[in-house]
Amino acid sequence: MRKKTKGLYASKMKRATHMLFYRRHQKPGVKGWELHRALGADYPKVLEVLNDYLKSLDLQVKIVFEEEKTPNRKPTLEELNRARFYVTLRGELTPKESKMIGWRIDDLAGLAIAISHIISKKGQAPRKDVEEILSDKLPGWKVSMNIDRYIRYGYLQQDENKQLYLDWRTRAEVEEKALIDMLLRSEVQKTLFSENFEEGVEEQEDQ
Amino acid sequence: MQSKKEQKKIGQEKLQRIIEICMAIENHRIEPFLLNIDGVIKVVKKYFPQWEETDELNLDSEAIHHLASVIKLQSEWVKHRSTLLYTDPFLLEDKILKADKDEIINVFLRAWHPLVELEQLSPHSIAEAMRYWNGLLPMKERWKDFEVPEFNMGFTTRDELIKERVLGDKLFSEELEAYWQELKMKAKKNGAEAKMFYWDFIGADNYEETVKRAFLTSFLISYGYATLEIHPLEEEVFIKPFDKPNTKIHSQQLVSIPIAVTYANWQKWKKGELD
Numbered sequence: 447m448r449k450k451t452k453g454l455y456a457s458k459m460k461r462a463t464h465m466l467f468y469r470r471h472q473k474p475g476v477k478g479w480e481l482h483r484a485l486g487a488d489y490p491k492v493l494e495v496l497n498d499y500l501k502s503l504d505l506q507v508k509i510v511f512e513e514e515k516t517p518n519r520k521p522t523l524e525e526l527n528r529a530r531f532y533v534t535l536r537g538e539l540t541p542k543e544s545k546m547i548g549w550r551i552d553d554l555a556g557l558a559i560a561i562s563h564i565i566s567k568k569g570q571a572p573r574k575d576v577e578e579i580l581s582d583k584l585p586g587w588k589v590s591m592n593i594d595r596y597i598r599y600g601y602l603q604q605d606e607n608k609q610l611y612l613d614w615r616t617r618a619e620v621e622e623k624a625l626i627d628m629l630l631r632s633e634v635q636k637t638l639f640s641e642n643f644e645e646g647v648e649e650q651e652d653q
Numbered sequence: 654m655q656s657k658k659e660q661k662k663i664g665q666e667k668l669q670r671i672i673e674i675c676m677a678i679e680n681h682r683i684e685p686f687l688l689n690i691d692g693v694i695k696v697v698k699k700y701f702p703q704w705e706e707t708d709e710l711n712l713d714s715e716a717i718h719h720l721a722s723v724i725k726l727q728s729e730w731v732k733h734r735s736t737l738l739y740t741d742p743f744l745l746e747d748k749i750l751k752a753d754k755d756e757i758i759n760v761f762l763r764a765w766h767p768l769v770e771l772e773q774l775s776p777h778s779i780a781e782a783m784r785y786w787n788g789l790l791p792m793k794e795r796w797k798d799f800e801v802p803e804f805n806m807g808f809t810t811r812d813e814l815i816k817e818r819v820l821g822d823k824l825f826s827e828e829l830e831a832y833w834q835e836l837k838m839k840a841k842k843n844g845a846e847a848k849m850f851y852w853d854f855i856g857a858d859n860y861e862e863t864v865k866r867a868f869l870t871s872f873l874i875s876y877g878y879a880t881l882e883i884h885p886l887e888e889e890v891f892i893k894p895f896d897k898p899n900t901k902i903h904s905q906q907l908v909s910i911p912i913a914v915t916y917a918n919w920q921k922w923k924k925g926e927l928d
Contacts, residue, residue: 467771474770505769534766541758547767555754558761566745568730570681582750586888587911607680618768625764629748629757 458485458492459499466496466507466533473600473614475510478527490526506536510617532618556580556592557601562629564602564612565622573608657703664700665709668716671696675719678726685726693720832869833878837894848882848893851912852922860919867914881910 461484465476481489497507511517512528521529539547544554563579564571573593580589593610596602600615616622671693677683697716704710749757836854840847855866870892873879877899882891890912921927 467769469770469772474768506766508766533769535769536766539762539765539767541755541762544758544762551754551758554761555757558757559749561761562745562749567681572681579746579749583754587913590913609680615768619766621764621766625761626745628760628763629745629752 455492455495458489459496461485462489462492462496466531475530475532475618478529478531481531482523482527487523490523493531500533501536504535504537505533508532508534508618510614530614530618534619552584552588553592553595556584556589557596558625560593560596560602560610561612561616561620561622562625564610565626570609570611573604573610576610661700661703661709664703665712667696667700668712671716672712672719675716675723678723679719685723685730688723690720690724690727829869829872829876829878832866833873833894836873836879836892837896840892840894846893848891851881851890851892852918852927854892855914856919856922860916863919864914867912883910 462481465481465484470476470480478489481493485492493507500506508531509521509526510530510532511521511525517525541551545551559579560576563576567575576593577589580592584592593602597604597613600613602616603611603613605611612622674683674688678685678688697713697720701713704713752760836849837847839854840849843849851870855863855870857863857866870879873894874881874892877895879892879894880899882893883889884891918927
């Protein structure tokens, strides 16, 4: 009987892996109710086991709750059904790795600034303000193009009044609080990271 | 003593002003707590007995609706300030402006966990696709009921096409030639260097005309009638006409220079804020 249960979980884990890794809709990720339908009511348990398994690969199952309302207690099945599930990197990328996955250092820095600024303005900021901040360090012609790109990728969204908000990809990929905290403490940390970063840059220059 | 009509007019103006302030708060142009809700409610209450017409009552309900939105924003503002996520925007903005690029990248990479996705064909998906293909009806059969109505062919005149705005009233080459002469004349007035600011040349009284002039200017440059002179440090763009069309330009490798002729830039130029 125990062996049978183990076999059942293994097959559910495989099914969950397929659903989470392969895009099924226009946006990546799977809704909780889809997992519920495919794996049964114990799908949170299946995902927990899968998450443990992914730990050794430096990956994780990430849950993004509806309307950014992450419950402080253990989420109910209903809340999970309405949430969206993704697989994301568990650890951190080095600057060199970020370049390898197709991000120029300028564009990534611009994204970080745009996200931090919007967070500091309670999740909404006029596009003009974000453009002004970015144009301080990026050429003018590139600023608008970059913002459009962040919108296209799902990091930011824009309404008809040209107000920018954080979009689904930021909620899935970025630890907002950690970003702000680290940015505020960045002067202290500078010495800790500069060594690593310089190494990375040197390697890039060698290449 | 004011007449009832005058009082109504004053009341309507006050409600309009309240709505405008509320909308500014909703669009995050003003802090929500800058509005004295009690004072505003007193004003709304004061004028309420005078409203009789539907328009007046609509204005009143609109003001109440916007006030409710502001109260909601005030509540969110308090909640946000009380959470750990609240950071003084000025402090953060200062940090952002002072931090160098590498520093920001290092910080962001520590908080960023990109999504993982796979894209790959499997034998199963290929078999599924084959099954679908085999079951799919040919286009001829699927669209056989789709009948295209027949029309008799006719002729149109050049005047009709101009009227429909398919063609301009001048030949393109003539228009371009006239445009080149205009550029030469204007540039000469600007001194020995015979050049002028790009925006001063393309800018017109309305945005549509400005876009049209920018469009024609791009042909002047592409066909070798003029060239652009860019000063990257000053962020200035000049246009300089050639005395004779430079035909060699077609044999050289061309470079595209994007210049945004947006509505916002046109407005800036109108106000003299854009070079």
